[in-house]
Amino acid sequence: MKTSTARLRRRLLSSVVPVAALAASLLAAGCAVTPEPLTAEENMARVRKDLGVVLAPQEPLTKAVSMDEAMARAIKYNLDERVKIMEMAVATDQLNLSRYDMLPRVVASAGYVGRNNDAGSESLNLATGRRTGESTTATDRHRRTGDLAFTWNILDFGVSYLRARQNANLVLIADERRRRVVQGIMQDVRTAYWRAVAAERLLRRLAPLEKRVEGARRDARTLEALRVQAPLQALNYTRTLVETLRQLQSLRRELVASKSQLGALMGLPPGEPFEIELPSATVMTSPPKMDVAVEALETYALLNRPELLEESYNQRITADETWRSLLKLLPGIDVNSALRYDSNSFLLNQRWADYGARISWNLINLVSAPATKSYADAQEELVDFRRQALSMAVLSQVHVAMLQFRELKQEFALTAEQADLDTRIRSQYTNVGDAGQVGELGVIQSEVTALLSDLRRDLVLADLHNAYARVMVSAGVDPLPETVAADDLNSLTQAVSKGLSSWQERAGTMLRMRELMAKDAAKDTKAEAAKPAAPVPAPVPTPLPAPAPTPAPPPVAAAPVAKAPKDAAVAATPASIPSAPASSSSSPAHMAVAAPAPEVKTPAAASAPVATASFSPVIQADLGAYASHRLAEREWGMIAGRLGTGTEGAGALYVTTRRSQDGKPIVQLRAGGFADRAAAERFCHRVKDKQRECTVRTVSAQENQSGTPSTGGVASL
Numbered sequence: 001m002k003t004s005t006a007r008l009r010r011r012l013l014s015s016v017v018p019v020a021a022l023a024a025s026l027l028a029a030g031c032a033v034t035p036e037p038l039t040a041e042e043n044m045a046r047v048r049k050d051l052g053v054v055l056a057p058q059e060p061l062t063k064a065v066s067m068d069e070a071m072a073r074a075i076k077y078n079l080d081e082r083v084k085i086m087e088m089a090v091a092t093d094q095l096n097l098s099r100y101d102m103l104p105r106v107v108a109s110a111g112y113v114g115r116n117n118d119a120g121s122e123s124l125n126l127a128t129g130r131r132t133g134e135s136t137t138a139t140d141r142h143r144r145t146g147d148l149a150f151t152w153n154i155l156d157f158g159v160s161y162l163r164a165r166q167n168a169n170l171v172l173i174a175d176e177r178r179r180r181v182v183q184g185i186m187q188d189v190r191t192a193y194w195r196a197v198a199a200e201r202l203l204r205r206l207a208p209l210e211k212r213v214e215g216a217r218r219d220a221r222t223l224e225a226l227r228v229q230a231p232l233q234a235l236n237y238t239r240t241l242v243e244t245l246r247q248l249q250s251l252r253r254e255l256v257a258s259k260s261q262l263g264a265l266m267g268l269p270p271g272e273p274f275e276i277e278l279p280s281a282t283v284m285t286s287p288p289k290m291d292v293a294v295e296a297l298e299t300y301a302l303l304n305r306p307e308l309l310e311e312s313y314n315q316r317i318t319a320d321e322t323w324r325s326l327l328k329l330l331p332g333i334d335v336n337s338a339l340r341y342d343s344n345s346f347l348l349n350q351r352w353a354d355y356g357a358r359i360s361w362n363l364i365n366l367v368s369a370p371a372t373k374s375y376a377d378a379q380e381e382l383v384d385f386r387r388q389a390l391s392m393a394v395l396s397q398v399h400v401a402m403l404q405f406r407e408l409k410q411e412f413a414l415t416a417e418q419a420d421l422d423t424r425i426r427s428q429y430t431n432v433g434d435a436g437q438v439g440e441l442g443v444i445q446s447e448v449t450a451l452l453s454d455l456r457r458d459l460v461l462a463d464l465h466n467a468y469a470r471v472m473v474s475a476g477v478d479p480l481p482e483t484v485a486a487d488d489l490n491s492l493t494q495a496v497s498k499g500l501s502s503w504q505e506r507a508g509t510m511l512r513m514r515e516l517m518a519k520d521a522a523k524d525t526k527a528e529a530a531k532p533a534a535p536v537p538a539p540v541p542t543p544l545p546a547p548a549p550t551p552a553p554p555p556v557a558a559a560p561v562a563k564a565p566k567d568a569a570v571a572a573t574p575a576s577i578p579s580a581p582a583s584s585s586s587s588p589a590h591m592a593v594a595a596p597a598p599e600v601k602t603p604a605a606a607s608a609p610v611a612t613a614s615f616s617p618v619i620q621a622d623l624g625a626y627a628s629h630r631l632a633e634r635e636w637g638m639i640a641g642r643l644g645t646g647t648e649g650a651g652a653l654y655v656t657t658r659r660s661q662d663g664k665p666i667v668q669l670r671a672g673g674f675a676d677r678a679a680a681e682r683f684c685h686r687v688k689d690k691q692r693e694c695t696v697r698t699v700s701a702q703e704n705q706s707g708t709p710s711t712g713g714v715a716s717l
Helices: 002-031 040-054 067-077 080-104 154-228 232-256 258-265 294-304 306-327 364-436 440-475 489-508 515-532 605-606 628-644 678-690 701-707
Strands: 105-114 143-154 334-340 351-361 618-626 652-659 665-672 695-699 710-716
Touching: 040 334, 067 080, 067 154, 067 489, 067 701, 080 154, 080 701, 143 154, 154 232, 154 258, 154 334, 154 440, 232 440, 258 618, 294 306, 294 364, 294 440, 334 701, 364 440, 618 628, 628 652, 628 665, 628 678, 628 710
Parallel strands: none
Antiparallel strands: 105 143, 143 334, 334 351, 618 665, 618 695, 652 665, 652 710
């Protein structure tokens, strides 16, 4: 017994010692990790690597750089644009990688299993409760195993498919971000180019003028020392010269960095010299033309702005995320099969194949399903509202950019006229100075004034081109066409020139927002006309007393008006309620005059007078007019959702009329059901706080019958 115990201890020690040694070595290696800062050699290697990329050789500058070539060089060599290209490449690789997640798992494995003793066991006789006393084994001490297993989870396949679709939209988002960066770079290049042109034109005139001022200042000090003039007169003369020299040096400081900024945008190494192609005198005095209507730019911006397209792709991603959340609530189905091998000599079959299927379902998901669905719906609504808010911001940017362009265009015209006047004044001072009628100080001051006017004109021209570029950016205009023949510098320059010269033509072909809304309203009208009409009860004519001073109007059939509950839905047709006459003074000022109601060819219509009903004055809130019933319902839904419980118990009324010019329907949105006028005013005050229009009005019984168009329905909150 002692011998067997000692043998067992030796076996345990022989098994535990290697494991303990391995664990101790791993623990020591983990504790040995310490912070290691970059060495001087590693830091220098990093700098060399970065400079090798940043200062990579470009196509040489063989001539003066035009604006189109500057933009082409910025597109090809600007590092910010390269970063966005790399981000797009990373997103594409991520998409390619996510496609493999949809494939089933095929796992090959091989192994070795060994032990230091036999895996023996005894059996127990269940009838007698005694051990058999015989030790048996069915496993070799040393075995080799291997298998090739196939596993496919159908639920994981659906989730991976949706994830791949999301990654595909991320690729498109990366492309839109690259477009936005390129558009911003083009705006900066245009501004820097025209400021560099102004600097190039004026710095040539600045140096000789500074020399003249410096010489005049030395002469003034000499005259002061010789006391040729009165001391106060000499000091004032010198002070004027010093102030003039200070202005010239301030101009130099403002303009000297413009060319360097343009070179940095083109990706040139700092300090590398290059020449700028100066535009002709006609171009310098001619502002850029903008022949596109603001309405067309609005539509173009809503269709092409990278930010709006990015939000649209985010909406796709959010929708796929909703489906992913719902798929995870379903049970998972696993299908598996495998080819296996085991070298155990006791096995009857050392090679075999097995297969099967399994379904599993986390029942807790049933409890969380409503919360998951609510969260997903909230995410989709958030994306919708964010895109709509961004659309409004885009429209505002287009209007502001166009307004700034027009204002700067007027300012440039005045500045150019002032520069021309100062140039002519300088010529006069030069002539009288040569004749000795004016001193040198007057001539110098006239030259400085003319120089400042020319600089101011050129800088306003640069600001005008910046405003022109801002209009392009606000509209989402790409400087390049959709296809470029090659990526060399000459091809890019030609493509930029073509894109800049044709974008106004492309934008001018866009439909106006009013035309888009009119098409939407026409579709809604056709959809409503396609619906089967509800049966209308036969009108019951009620005679009216004949009016005394004026002849009676032609008789028209009308249906009786019944008093409905406060929250009940009311439906009426143009045949049952007469439209407002063209000369009615009680029609709202912002609505078109309604056309006369069509004649109903029934026997009753030929002889029955118009029906009347007694209505007390009604307090209503006018919320605007819309092109279709669907748009009015959508607007009321947004107002009711934002006000919540602050609606004062109001309900929506949809008043439908038709314009006399073209017969198109107009739906006026009103709110009714107020207890008094104070409640209606409180309602309008809350609506105006939400940046919407609202006007309180009182509708009388006579106005309901003769001056108010037919009511299409009431929607209670």
